[in-house]
Amino acid sequence: MQITPEIIGYVAATLTTCSFLPQAILTIKTKNTDALSLSMYSTFTLGVLFWLIYGLTIQNYAIIFANAITLLLSTCILSFKIYNTLKKKPR
């Protein structure tokens, strides 16, 4: 089997997409988001949404699929972070 750029790209996409699953599991389990950056997850989630729109625009199903999953996971992590940040704010 020859290693084509497409295969390298698919391995890359699979790894970066799947990587958010253990983070989401850890966050759901511990509910601890102290070390997570709110700016990171806001910017990242917005970026993934743009990737999804990009995939839909050019009708690339690999980009649509990978970013739909990542969007779901990062939105989940971001929601926990926002909830904890609001809870900690003095009233």
Place this chain on the structure above:
Amino acid sequence: MQITPEIIGYVAATLTTCSFLPQAILTIKTKNTDALSLSMYSTFTLGVLFWLIYGLTIQNYAIIFANAITLLLSTCILSFKIYNTLKKKPR
């Protein structure tokens, strides 16, 4: 100005690349990595390395540039996580 798929793609890439900067700054500043998933950052960093190899293979400078920056930032965060994990392990 018309919004082309390329522009959407560039916005997406800029957002997801830049998002790791505030996380890296937060981690360097606080040195707290408790809420960060080791599996996430290992898998993600490896994935970004594959994206970089992919970019180099197809000679796409946007992919090379974006992933070189992300690789630098995620390696930095991962290093802190590994250091803290090893430090915490009972001897």
